[in-house]
Amino acid sequence: MIAAASDAIWDNRAACGRMYKVTCTGATNAGVAQPCKGTSVVVKIVDYCPPPGCRATIDLSQEAFAAIADLNAGKIDIDYVQV
Template identity: 75%
Template sequence: MAIKIHAFLCLGLVLSFMSVASAIPGTATYYTVYVPSACYGYQDEGVMIAAASDALWENGAACGRMYTVTCTGATNQGVSQPCKPGGVTVKIVDYCPSPGCQATLDLSQEAFSVIADPAAGKINIDYTLI
């Protein structure tokens, strides 16, 4: 019985480490005009959405991917503690092309507001593909 419990605890630790290890650092900004989108045109995909930068876009293969995003800190001096606890799950529905795109993920204003104070404008994030 003790061996089974030990194996179960080890498996739990490995899985926990894998989920933490898979988070990728990046940055996030937000936008407010959601349609038409590069992925879905005028189809309504809700408000927990994001636009992918060139780093994630992959010629449109990013469309429909879901990411969990958490705020890790400020990128500027404007708002010293912009982060809110927890994360948000977003669906990629649009493209944020270079050179205008200023972040890894351009979140909807509603999604950004879940994880950070919008006054920050741009934040550091960790994101994980679901």
Template identity: 75%
Template sequence: MGVFVQVVMVVGMLTCLATVAYAASGTATYYTPPYVPSSCYGYQNNGVMIAAASDVIWGNRAACGRNYRVRCTGPTNQGVPQPCRGQSIVVKIVDYCPAGCQGTIDLSQEAFSQIADPNAGKIKIEYNQV
């Protein structure tokens, strides 16, 4: 039984490491209410921990409903104070950020505020699907 527990622990640790290894880098901006209608769900309310996907992850609507863990890694402009709050969030993709979108992920204002100072406007992030 002891060997089984050790194997399960090692597999769990490797899974965690693999998740970290697959984090992609990008940028995040934010948008403000109203959050409906959205490209994925029309007038359905999906709360405030939501985001719009840019072409990088949109995949012709394939991103609809996917959850992403997003973590602020720093400012996009040199000389700007550190905007990051040191935590990560999970958001659900509910909308499309059209061509010309300024970020990889366009977070709701509430989601952005949890990971960074909104005054930054745009931040560097790491993100992965969860």
């Protein structure tokens, strides 16, 4: 399971290789009212998600996103902690 990091945690490449436990906490839009599956996923930061395209703290791979939320949501609120 992999992800990209935004400036918020990228830390001038220091975040590359770090592991984060990510949990879906809720929806960000009206697309899917209850997107969360009630699970968490541990992802490895392998890339940088630069602005302005990156609007998230952690951009999950499709596989990682699907493990914690409905893919149709597109974007979700998360909690994350380095592990």
